[in-house]
Amino acid sequence: MTRVVEECAAIALAGLADEIAARFAGDPLGTLRNDIKLTVRAVDHLDDARADGGVCDGVSYLNDGVILYRSTGNRRENFTLAHELGHWLVDQADAIYDALADLDDAAKLLESVCDRIARLLLLPDDRLTSVVTTTAVEARHVTDLYDATNASIHACVIALKDRLPGLGAVLVTRCGEDEVLYASVRPDDEHGWPKVYPWPGQPLPTAHPLRNIRPGGTLRQRTFWTMPWGERADFYIDAVADSRRTIAVLSADDLWQAVRFHPTTRREFDQRPELAVNCCGQLHKFRGWPCGTCGEGYCPTCGNCRCQKQMAAEVLCAGSCFMQYLPHLLDKNGLCEACR
Numbered sequence: 178m179t180r181v182v183e184e185c186a187a188i189a190l191a192g193l194a195d196e197i198a199a200r201f202a203g204d205p206l207g208t209l210r211n212d213i214k215l216t217v218r219a220v221d222h223l224d225d226a227r228a229d230g231g232v233c234d235g236v237s238y239l240n241d242g243v244i245l246y247r248s249t250g251n252r253r254e255n256f257t258l259a260h261e262l263g264h265w266l267v268d269q270a271d272a273i274y275d276a277l278a279d280l281d282d283a284a285k286l287l288e289s290v291c292d293r294i295a296r297l298l299l300l301p302d303d304r305l306t307s308v309v310t311t312t313a314v315e316a317r318h319v320t321d322l323y324d325a326t327n328a329s330i331h332a333c334v335i336a337l338k339d340r341l342p343g344l345g346a347v348l349v350t351r352c353g354e355d356e357v358l359y360a361s362v363r364p365d366d367e368h369g370w371p372k373v374y375p376w377p378g379q380p381l382p383t384a385h386p387l388r389n390i391r392p393g394g395t396l397r398q399r400t401f402w403t404m405p406w407g408e409r410a411d412f413y414i415d416a417v418a419d420s421r422r423t424i425a426v427l428s429a430d431d432l433w434q435a436v437r438f439h440p441t442t443r444r445e446f447d448q449r450p451e452l453a454v455n456c457c458g459q460l461h462k463f464r465g466w467p468c469g470t471c472g473e474g475y476c477p478t479c480g481n482c483r484c485q486k487q488m489a490a491e492v493l494c495a496g497s498c499f500m501q502y503l504p505h506l507l508d509k510n511g512l513c514e515a516c517r
Contacts, residue, residue, distance in 0.1 A: 179366055182286060185273045186293040192392070199478055201298045202327060205258040208474040209244065213266065216241070219248035235261040239268045252329035258388035260333070263291030281451060282370045283462055284477075291334045296335040298413035300328040305336050307318045313432050314340045316373065316417045319347065328424070335361045337426070345412070352421050355381040365429075373402050373410035375427065380405070392420045397435045402427060455485070 184252045193213075201208045209215045234257040235246035244261045248254065250440040267273050267290060270291065277283045277290075280350050300322065305332055310326045314337055318361050322333040330349060337348045338361040360375040381388050382403035390396050396416040403409045416425035426432075452474030454461045467474050468482035481489065491501040496516025508512055 179262070179363060181276060181280065182289045182293055183268070185276055185286075185290045186297065188270050188273055189263065189290065189294055190297060192266055192269050195508060198298060201259065201262075202255070202300075205255045205262075205298075209262060212260070216243045217264075218243070220244055220245050221247070226373060237261045237264045239265060252327065253331065255299055255327070256295055256329040256331045259295030260291050262292075263294035264313050266294060267291065278462055280369075281464055285370065289362075292335050296328075296332050296339070300326055300330045300336045305340070306469070309340060311336070314342075314415075314428075315433070316347075316415045316426050319349075319424045320417070327380055331359050334359050334424075338363050341426075341428065342432070343428070343430055345426065345430075347424070347426050348455070349425075350381065350387065350423045352392065352418070352423070356420070357381070371410065373404050374407050375402060379437070381397070382409075387416060387423060387425060390416060390418045390423055392418050396425070397433055399431070399436050400427075432464075456481070468509050 186444060197212045206217060211219045212468045215271065234249070234253065234443060235244060237244050242265075242351060244258070244265070246254065246261065249257075273290065277286050280286060285498050291458070292476075303324060305322070308322050318337050318340075319330065319333045322328060323330055323334060326333075328336070333348045334349060338345070341347075341364045344365040346360055347476060349358045350356065351358050357375050357377055357379045358378075360377055362370070362374045362376075364370045382401065385402075386396055386398065386400055391432050395418075396414060399411065400414045400416060401409055401411050412429060413425040413431045413433070414425055414427055415435070416423060417425075418470040427434070448465065450467070452463060452465055452467060452475050454463075454474045456476035457478040460515035461477055463477060471482050471484040473483040475485075479486075487499075487503070490503060492504055492507065492511070494507060494513040494516055495502050495504060495515060498516050499514060502513050510517060
């Protein structure tokens with residue numbers, strides 16, 4: 178999965194001239210407006226949400242070449258604009274949609290592709306390796322990258338996630354809050370997305386050690402992560418806290434030799450069947466359980482399966498049978514064949 182994300186991001190960035198890509202980090206807004214000729218506007222708030230990505234700081238209307246973003250007055254704007262440019266670049270390359278369409282968790286992978294595009298624009302690989310010089314990824318490296326570059330914390334989180342050798346994640350919480358602010362997940366190369374992983378907006382699991390870390394504190398041990406519905410998996414963690422935030426690296430492997438004994442654990446991955454639903458004007462491909470009646474999946478946009486959509490379209494016969502029919506089965510007086 179990681180290789181697919183990297184390849185798709187490379188395809189997308191190939192559509193952007195090198196000199197424009199090089200200028201982007203220094204002036205994201207000016208580059209979008211003057212070099213790429215997109216309409217970019219700041220708005221007070223955004224209520225739209227991307228699939229699998231939570232509430233957005235930006236949203237793109239790709240056909241119109243319009244990007245709206247929430248003005249924050251700090252580096253976070255840079256990441257938002259870079260991520261939305263990622264969506265625009267992806268939309269220029271049909272090969273990317275084709276590459277993702279048949280894969281599990283296509284929506285998450287698309288967001289990961291745009292995150293990687295944003296990271297590469299704001300924090301190129303050569304800049305990353307000049308700051309993170311060790312092979313062992315540590316939470317402190319996020320702060321190192323932030324201090325040494327003009328990239329946002331979110332971009333630094335994604336950059337450090339890209340250095341993980343296997344399944345893991347990098348996450349950030351705000352001081353005094355028990356909720357994930359940012360998170361970037363590195364899926365397993367063979368099995369893809371795990372069932373248990375941190376994601377923005379999730380509460381920290383009950384009794385998780387990150388709840389107890391204080392400013393100036395560090396943490397390195399074997400721990401766990403729990404999804405809101407109760408599924409749990411073991412991880413190893415390296416974390417550091419300052420007066421504003423806590424940064425943590427979760428890894429399926431003990432990268433830091435935090436413990437001497439490493440029990441064998443069985444990790445669950447998403448085994449739901451892959452479904453395809455043509456609804457709400459587009460073809461959705463996702464993992465889920467089908468309806469027990471019609472055997473089709475539930476549209477992720479409207480939430481209905483085929484039989485539910487059919488029932489919603491039916492109307493009551495105007496006669497005395499009190500039965501419901503599709504409109505084309507009723508005459509002009511609204512009567513079914515039996516009541517005519």
